[in-house]
Amino acid sequence: MAAKKLNIKDKYRLLTRDLDWDFSYEDRKQAFPYEEFEGIKITDWNKWEDPFRLTMDSYWKYQAEKEKKLYAIFDAFSQNNGHLNVVDSRYVNALKLFLTGVSPLEYQAYQGFAHVGRQFGGVGARVACQMQSLDELRHVQTQIHAMSHYNKFFDGFQEFSHMHDRVWYLSVPRSFFCDARSAGPFEFMVAIGFSFEYVLTNLLFVPFMSGAAHNGDMATVTFGFSAQSDEARHMTLGLEVIKFLLEQHEDNVPIVQKWIDKWFWRGTRLLTIVAMMMDYMLPNKVMSWKEAWEVYFEEAGGALFKDLARYGIRMPKYAETIEKEKEHISHQAWWTFYTHGHAAGFHTWIPSDKELDWLSAQYPDTFDKYYRPLWELAKEQEAKGERFYTSGLPQLCQTCQIPMLFTEMDNPNQNSMRDSVFEDERYHFCSDGCKDIFDEEPEKYVQSWLPVHQIFQGNCGGPGVEDVLSDYYKMNVGVDNMDIKGSPDEKRWNEWKGIA
Amino acid sequence: MSKVYIALQDNDESRYIVEAIEESNPDSTVIHQPAMIRIEREGRLVIERAVVEEKMGRDWDVQELHINLITLGGNVDEDDDQFVLEWKQ
Amino acid sequence: MPVYALNPGYKGERMDRVENFHGNQLVYVGWDEHRMFCAAKAFPLPPSMPFAAVIENIMPEAFGQHPEFSQINWETAEWLLDGEPFKPQLEASLEAQGVGHKSMVRFKTPELQGYQNAGV
Structure with a gap:
């Protein structure tokens, strides 16, 4: 008779709980030194449950299967010149932003989960965090592999890791993760495990990846859905x-x-860039940012917070502001990148007339009133041969590090500005949400490495902005940046496609 | 009551899983999007191993779901025979 | 609580102390309800710079690309310094009239509503 197979629950118990041990001659507190300083009280780690009851043996088995499927598709993609099937050369710029801005976050997530996967006192939580840390490492690797094919044919991919650490707009995602990783293990889990993963990564990986499929990008949709x-x-x-x-x-x-209040705010600010990718950088549209937000934040997040109400948890603070901002932020962000297109590591452009009409239809309450005039001005300037690249360097928010581009929701023509004075120095914020975060822990955020200020301090080379871009950021100036019109990317694309 | 949801990659295996979900949860809504299939239901949704096995015509381990899963919303409870998504409020 | 840290007495390094700017101080300037510029702009300026020089040299650098720039009437512009109403003294230095390190100087041009009168 064959040996009886263990059921999932027994296997989970044997392969997680039974791997732990008690501390008989060492002080438990010294083994887990991060467990108390945040004020969180744990009375019984045994109450921890992993609902999937995934054990290491099954984890390896299923992950290996996912990898095999994924790499078979990567091979087919590159052997068949899959890059020629994307809708047009503008689309690829969303991938440049993804590789420089998002993939390195997967690596930071790997580091963060490896850390908490060591520091939690409960074995169930440790095992789950270690698996997640391995997942995150897999994600960054598969993303780099997928993008390496595009790197052979398009500009702007070559220095993604270097750029992530230095480029002005990439300090936004980078500092977001640095903030979470330098917090205690419980805050990290609420920040990344809950706030970011539960609601916000859906917005990044589900509608955007479905968008990749809709724009002919087989490699991206495959790594996206595999992740x-x-x-x-x-x-x-x-x-x-x-x-x-x-x-x-x-x-x-x-x-x-x-x-929750802090990290939902931090997360929505970070996702501004995804909003812009969906509304402006995908030539074939799947859904607007506003619609994605309604499905994945308002509906899914709403259900979640209703479920958590029994514990005394309410919706994140400033949820009303966030709800209004869904009509604005993608437009504000793309205008910022368009006007700073000389300093971006990817190409920017004026949306086509068809796209402008799509935006009007998706955003009937805001687009024609506030944002279409920006593009009409841009077209006028371009027609005069004066494609608008803004002079100077923008003011940045001390907390989220985004240029202070957001506006007041009761007067969307006016930029929103807040400040605080801490120990005789003034600090500026884009919003009440970012100001609250600073005011709660000013000693942390006085350390923000704000790219604009660092340039003025002389810490990023120079003297001119162009020197910073080429020497400090390692951008290929005149090739990676500026408008898509007349770019080497566009020229090559037109040659491949036989477009005159 | 809020909706629970699950999204699967649009492929051959998922098609059987979706059929099984529809059979086990008669009033669920199936939405096709580029490259993915999203299924929603008020309150609770169950995937039963026996039903999936019948559709596929082979043995199926509930944990195989991970291979084609894209996202979900709701509290998860999984054992050898079924996978349950549920809001408890 | 100024910070939640593992060890008591944790102090963060102030990255933007005025001493780090080689004799200059940072000043931000913003033109209200003119969204052609996505955000206010930052400039390192000598504290001794008279306000007249800000108007003559810094404002054109910051906002000269706007089609309405040449029509600005600096006499009727309304100013805010760090959120408070402010009347610039053209001959006085930044420092002497309270424009400090990381001060925010905003102005409104009531007769100019932006491109297409749309706040652009």
Whole structure:
């Protein structure tokens, strides 16, 4: 008779809980030194449950299967010159932004989860975090592999890792993760495991990747959905962490709420860039940012917060502001990149008339009133041979590090500006949300490495902006940057496609 | 009651899983989007191993779901026989 | 709480102290309700610079690309310094009239509503 197969629950118990041990001659607190300083109280780690009950042996088995499928498609993609099937050369610029701005975050997530996967006192949480850390490492690797094919044919991919650490707009995603990773392990889990993974990565990986499919990019949709198949497990881990913390002790509730408020705000600011990619950088549109936001944040997030209400958790602070901003932020962000197209590591452009009409239809309350006039001005300038590249350097928010481009929701013509004075120095913010985060921990955010200020301090080479771009950022000036019109990318594309 | 949802990659295996979901959850909504299939239902959605096995005509481990999964919303509970998504409020 | 840290007494390094700017101070300038410029702009300026020089040299550098720029009437412009109403003294230095390191100088041009009167 064949040996009886263990059921999932027994296997999970044997392969996680039974791997732990008690500390008989060492001080447990010294083994887990990060567990208390955030004020979180854990009474019983055994209450931790992994709803998927995934054990290492199954993890390897299924991950290997995912990888085999993925790499078979990468091979086919590159053997068949898959880059020629994307809709047009503008589309590829979204990938440049993805590789420089998002893929390195996967690496930071790997580092972050490896750290907390060591520091949590409970073995169930440690195992789940270690698996997630391996997932994140897989994601960055598969993304680099997928993009390496584009790197052979398009400009702007070659220095993605160097750029992530230095380029002005990439300090936004970079500092977001640095903020989470330099927090304690519980805040990291609420920041990345819950706030970011549960609601926000859906917006990045689901509608945007579906958009990649719709724009003929087989490589991206494949790595995107392969990564996202891990994401469902990460989301479940994130939700489990929150429920666990809230059930462990009532004193955890206000701390968790504070972190939710902070990280939903930080996350929505970060996703401004995804909003812009969806509305402006995908030539074939799947859905507007506004619609994606409604499906994945308002509907899915709404259900989540209703579920959490039984613990005394409410919707994140400033949810009303976020709801209004969905009508504005993609337009404000693309205008910022368009006008700073000389300093970006990818190409920018004026949307086509058809795209402008699509935007009017998707955003009937805001686009024609506030944003179409910007593009009419840009067209006028371009027609005069004066394609508009703005002079000077913008003011940045001390917390999110985004140029202060957001406007007041009760007067969308006026940029929103807040400030705080801490120990005789003034600090500026794009919003009440970012100001609150600073005011809660000024000692942390006085350390923001703001690219504009660093340039003026002489820490990024120079003296001119062009020197900073070429020597410090390693951009191929005149090739990677500027308008798509007349770019080497466009010229090559037209030759491949036989367009005169 | 809020909706739970699950999205799967649009491929041959998922088509059987979607059929099984529709059979086990009669009033669920199936939405086709580029490269993916999204299924929603009020409150609760279950994927039953036995039903999937019948559709596929082979043994199917509930954990195989991970291979084609894109995203989900709701509290998860999984054992050898079924995968459940649920809001508890 | 100024910070939640593992060790008590944690102090962060102030990255933007005025001493780091080689004798200059940072000043931000913004033209209200003119969204052609996505955000206010930052300039390192000597604290001794008279305000007249800001109008003559810095403003054209910051906002001269706007089609309405040449029509600005600096006499009727309304100013805010760090959120408070402010009347610039043209001959006085930045420092002498309270424009400090990382001060925000905003102005409104009531007769100019932006390109297509749309706040652009």
